[in-house]
Amino acid sequence: GNSVTQMEGPVTLSEEAFLTINCTYTATGYPSLFWYVQYPGEGLQLLLKATKADDKGSNKGFEATYRKETTSFHLEKGSVQVSDSAVYFCALGNAGGTSYGKLTFGQGTILTVHP
Amino acid sequence: DTGVSQDPRHKITKRGQNVTFRCDPISEHNRLYWYRQTLGQGPEFLTYFQNEAQLEKSRLLSDRFSAERPKGSFSTLEIQRTEQGDSAMYLCASSLAPGSSYSETQYFGPGTRLLVL
Numbered sequence: 001g002n003s004v005t006q007m008e009g010p011v012t013l014s015e016e017a018f019l020t021i022n023c024t025y026t027a028t029g030y031p032s033l034f035w036y037v038q039y040p041g042e043g044l045q046l047l048l049k050a051t052k053a054d055d056k057g058s059n060k061g062f063e064a065t066y067r068k069e070t071t072s073f074h075l076e077k078g079s080v081q082v083s084d085s086a087v088y089f090c091a092l093g094n095a096g097g098t099s100y101g102k103l104t105f106g107q108g109t110i111l112t113v114h115p
Numbered sequence: 116d117t118g119v120s121q122d123p124r125h126k127i128t129k130r131g132q133n134v135t136f137r138c139d140p141i142s143e144h145n146r147l148y149w150y151r152q153t154l155g156q157g158p159e160f161l162t163y164f165q166n167e168a169q170l171e172k173s174r175l176l177s178d179r180f181s182a183e184r185p186k187g188s189f190s191t192l193e194i195q196r197t198e199q200g201d202s203a204m205y206l207c208a209s210s211l212a213p214g215s216s217y218s219e220t221q222y223f224g225p226g227t228r229l230l231v232l
Contacts, residue, residue: 004157032219043119044158044206044223051219089157093219101146101210101219102171105157 002027006090006106013080013113021075021109023064023090032093033057033066033073034103039086047075047088080113087111117141119224121207127230128197135193136227140209147190148221149182150206151175158206164190165212197231204228 007022025033035047035057048057053068062077073090090106120139128134140147145166150158161180162172166187176182179197184190194201205228208221 034220036223043225044208046220046222049220091157101212101221102148102160102163103150103158103208103221104160107155108157 002031002092002094002104004090004092004104004106006088006109009108010110010112013111015082015113015115016079017113019075019077019080019084019111021088021090021111023073023075023106025071025073025090025092027071027092027094029094030068033064034091034093035062035064035073035075036089036091036105037086038089038108044089080111082113082115085111085113119207119209119222121205121224121227123227124225125228125230127232129232130197130199132197133193133195134197134229135191136205136207136229137189137191138207138209138224139189140207141222142188143211144209144222145187145212146210147184148208148210149190149192150208152204152206152226153202161192194229197229199231202229202231 003026005024032051034049036044037047048059050057050066056065064075087108089108091103094102122137148163149161152158164184179195182192204226206226207224210221
């Protein structure tokens with residue numbers, strides 16, 4: 001079945017540092033890929049998505065590129081801020097059949113950014 | 116657009132009691148999903164509806180769990196004879212269904228945190 005593996009956390013960075021959170025997946029077909037973010041005390045919010053190979057999703061300075069050849073969707077940001085401290089989840093959307101659209105999540109990566 | 120709402124936000128119950136959670140999706144969304152999230156883990160799929168039809172149930176959903184969406188709008192998730200292992204955050208999400216205006220994006224509610232003592 002489908003699965004998503006995220007890099008182990010937590011990740012602690014200083015403000016303005018470069019961020020990479022690795023995400024790899026196993027899936028049948030051509031799934032869509034997502035990054036969701038969960039700020040303290042809040043629900044899951046979509047951060048960015050990509051629906052086909054080589055697509056780049058971007059939002060709020062974050063980027064991720066759908067790499068079919070390496071089955072990866074790594075999240076990057078060039079300069080993190082304290083306000084980026086949150087839990088980040090990589091997710092895969094089923095490509096078809098009765099489960100079309102169902103999300104499979106990674107285990108999440110806790111990011112803490114210090115001033 | 117008021118977003119996805121869930122009620123209650125927190126529930127503490129004793130083992131063996133029944134609990135029911137409600138989810139109100141975004142009004143024009145015809146798909147509704149339930150997920151469960153335990154501490155330190157990502158959400159796990161439980162079940163989903165398209166309109167009032169329940170199209171898939173995870174093997175995680177034991178016989179003690181039942182979900183309904185009677186008029187294709189709000190949904191309820193009931194857990195009978197709760198166990199301590201049911202303690203988790205229960206998340207609801209909604210989206211449009213595949214079609215001409217389909218967007219796979221699921222919008223999540225704030226969740227209901229259940230603690231079974």
